[in-house]
Amino acid sequence: MPRAIFVNVTKLYKDLAQPVAYGSAVLRNCTSGWWRINLVKAAGVEYAFGVRKSYVVSAYAVNVPATSWPVMPKATPGRPNPEGRNRLYIPATDLSKNNWVSATRWTIRMYGPICYGDVVVDAQGSFVGGLSLDPPT
Secondary structure: OOEEEEEEOHHHHOOOOOOOOOOOHHHHHHHHOOEEOOHHHHOOEEEEEEEEOOEEEEEEEEOOOHHHOOEOOOOEOOEOOOOOOOEEOOOEEEOOHHHHHHHOOOEOOOOOOEEEEEEEEOOOOOEEEEEEEOOOO
16 A cells, blocks of 8 residues: 655644645645655655645645655754754645645644555545544654
């Protein structure tokens, strides 16, 4: 089963215009964010999902290995960045409209800002569902 990363965007999503539609660069950036990522758990991730109040609101493909994800720039004089340590940007690209619609019908219980798990896809690469999260550590 393909690996996925699930990002809790509840706090960020409330600032977005409603409703947010497929192809929204703002929602993709919100999902990709600058997140503290566990590189061991993110190894092999193929999809990124934004979750708001237990509903998947965004779904993207991730075609770059986690070890190559951009790291938040360090602080520079005049530009403090105390939260920037160990934060990565998930390089996400749009899925097909059909996969987006299929994934954004899912519900999921998040137990933190970032969760990792698996999704089920059929032979054509379409989402079937049956996503499962790794247990919290």
